Amino acid sequence: MSRLRNYLDSIHPQFAKGGPFEKYYAIYEMVDTFLYTPSDVTAGTTHVRDAIDLKRIMTYVFIAALPCVMMAMWNTGHLANMAMADLGMASLDTWRGLVTNLVGYDANSILACMVHGAMYYVPIYLVTLIVGGVWEIIFAVVRGHEVNEGFFVTSMLFSLILPATTPLWQVALGISFGVVIGKEVFGGTGKNFLNPALTGRAFLFFAYPAQMSGDAIWTAVDGFSGATALGLAAEGGIDAVMASGITWMDAFLGTIQGSIGETSTLACLIGATFLLYTRIASYRIMLGVLAGMVVTSTLLNSIGSEINPMFAMPWYWHAVLGGFAFGAIYMATDPVSAAMTNTGRWIYGALIGLMVVLIRVVNPAFPEGMMLAILFANMFAPLIDYFVVQSNIKRREKRDA
Numbered sequence: 001m002s003r004l005r006n007y008l009d010s011i012h013p014q015f016a017k018g019g020p021f022e023k024y025y026a027i028y029e030m031v032d033t034f035l036y037t038p039s040d041v042t043a044g045t046t047h048v049r050d051a052i053d054l055k056r057i058m059t060y061v062f063i064a065a066l067p068c069v070m071m072a073m074w075n076t077g078h079l080a081n082m083a084m085a086d087l088g089m090a091s092l093d094t095w096r097g098l099v100t101n102l103v104g105y106d107a108n109s110i111l112a113c114m115v116h117g118a119m120y121y122v123p124i125y126l127v128t129l130i131v132g133g134v135w136e137i138i139f140a141v142v143r144g145h146e147v148n149e150g151f152f153v154t155s156m157l158f159s160l161i162l163p164a165t166t167p168l169w170q171v172a173l174g175i176s177f178g179v180v181i182g183k184e185v186f187g188g189t190g191k192n193f194l195n196p197a198l199t200g201r202a203f204l205f206f207a208y209p210a211q212m213s214g215d216a217i218w219t220a221v222d223g224f225s226g227a228t229a230l231g232l233a234a235e236g237g238i239d240a241v242m243a244s245g246i247t248w249m250d251a252f253l254g255t256i257q258g259s260i261g262e263t264s265t266l267a268c269l270i271g272a273t274f275l276l277y278t279r280i281a282s283y284r285i286m287l288g289v290l291a292g293m294v295v296t297s298t299l300l301n302s303i304g305s306e307i308n309p310m311f312a313m314p315w316y317w318h319a320v321l322g323g324f325a326f327g328a329i330y331m332a333t334d335p336v337s338a339a340m341t342n343t344g345r346w347i348y349g350a351l352i353g354l355m356v357v358l359i360r361v362v363n364p365a366f367p368e369g370m371m372l373a374i375l376f377a378n379m380f381a382p383l384i385d386y387f388v389v390q391s392n393i394k395r396r397e398k399r400d401a
Helices: 003-011 022-035 054-064 066-087 097-103 110-143 150-160 168-180 196-207 229-243 248-253 265-277 283-303 324-331 342-361 370-400
Strands: none
Touching (some): 054 066, 054 150, 054 265, 066 110, 066 265, 196 370, 248 265, 265 283, 265 324, 283 342, 324 342, 324 370
């Protein structure tokens, strides 16, 4: 029994177990387990115990995403401050300007860039956390189960895969769709077969394509237009990307336009190192995604095309553009929607790597591709595991025959 429940039982009998407010213990337990270590543990020699519980897993993922959060705020502010300098803007007359005008808009100032970027990222994250959290609590109260810490990770990942200038009402709509349709209708955490964050992002992508895939939204300054690197590549290949002043190192560090937290491959690799060290994420999935991408892009390079410049994009550019690194490290490795078997994880990862290149290169409507590739693989993950298990069963039957 939690500390919070003991306290509530002591102050009013209606909060006691069996009382009229017992169904609301899901909310109390969520707060209690998030702030403290749960006191309900297994005991005895018949139980298998592990120090890694759901709370610690989600905490580790949360920590691993922090480099992307820091880079998201700095890069958003940096690009916005440079755009303002190009446009001759000295201040903002919006509600964000109430804070950013105090520190200025010097693109060379880390503080100015961080504050400006935070004024875009923090509201997006707060709306995601509040709206999504309300949906989680509603379903927990109706069903009478606990609200777990999984949503805190979903909220952070969802906020990082949105453009910086996404309207806050669209943020609320997207996370609502992701939580309700992508997870809760299937029974909640552990029962969803699609990644909730990507489900919400895909809904916004198809519902509002002009805002989610346009050019002007990528830099957080009104009146400034500039295409993402993948958008440039879709038009003129890598030559067009480099002609715009974007180098491979720029793409690797993440000082380019894109979704707010996906641009920096370096920040993603820092998070990947932590996740692999703590054994939270599967290295098989990460390497499978990379291998599938390398093989497919190399094959298309050898085939070539006179009318499609994307056929010539080498694998090392695919790896640093768009949301490839972020998706391979944080989204594809989702333990619920990914494959469960070791062999299945290799296949699942390779399928994502294959699909992302095909979508980027062959399908001219979607220059990104990582989001759709992961959702596509999510649908086939149970089938992949099924065939892997059946193959193991048949192999054992032949061996023991």
